[in-house]
Amino acid sequence: GAVVSQHPSWVICKSGTSVKIECRSLDFQATTMFWYRQFPKQSLMLMATSNEGSKATYEQGVEKDKFLINHASLTLSTLTVTSAHPEDSSFYICSATLSGGSYNEQFFGPGTRLTVL
Amino acid sequence: KQEVTQIPAALSVPEGENLVLNCSFTDSAIYNLQWFRQDPGKGLTSLLLIQSSQREQTSGRLNASLDKSSGRSTLYIAASQPGDSATYLCAVRFTGTYKYIFGTGTRLKVLA
Secondary structure: OOOEEEEOOEEEEOOOOOEEEEEEEOOOOOOEEEEEEEOOOOOEEEEEEEEOOOOOEEOOOOOOOOEEEEEEEOOEEEEEEOOOOHHHOEEEEEEEEOOOOOOOOOEEOOOEEEEEO | OOOEEEEOOEEEEEOOOOEEEEEEEOOOOEEEEEEEEEOOOOOEEEEEEEEOOOOEEEEOOEEEEEEOOOOEEEEEEOOOOHHHOEEEEEEEEEOOOOOOEEOOOEEEEEEO
16 A cells, blocks of 8 residues: 655754654655645644645745745655744644545545654 | 544443544545544554545444535444544545644544
8 A cells, every 4th residue: 555654753942943854655656745734723724735846835834934845855845844833833733645646535544643842 | 614523532342332423623625534442642643544535444343434425434343342432533534635624633542
């Protein structure tokens, strides 16, 4: 089956530092990857859509200069939280769709828990 | 506005009971709908995917139904077990978009 991994699974950082989260499709190529965020006791909210070789599309209210997304290959997308603050503490989950398909199903990664002190 | 709502927000049942989780959505023009399970502090596990053209999907003790006209989906869990305790999320992909809109989830606790 299609497997998506994320690294790291959890990270703690100091306020003001930047954190990079990786999302990889392990056994398939993904033209499109999605980044979601989940605050405590809330549901997942889409942050941005990442397309290989082009700029990401951000949802309304998400700061593109703060959440940098790079999708340099068909198996890797990265999310960098720049100058992180405590309010950025959240659970970040990525998903990927099969290249060449109808984007019929998204395969979700295990998530990365970010805690900003 | 396209929204997804799940009721109840929390549910506690004794082991062995059959139960139904509800998901409603505001726009009947959907591409597909997925049910996920999320354990505390963990990622998502996909349980069932129902295409727009389908009425239901089954996997083991799980059965998900879809009624687009009424904007509803249900997840039926038969013979519940303590290991079923988790948060269950419903996510809808509306027509014309690739993204999923998630409900707020139902926190299920099955008591031994």
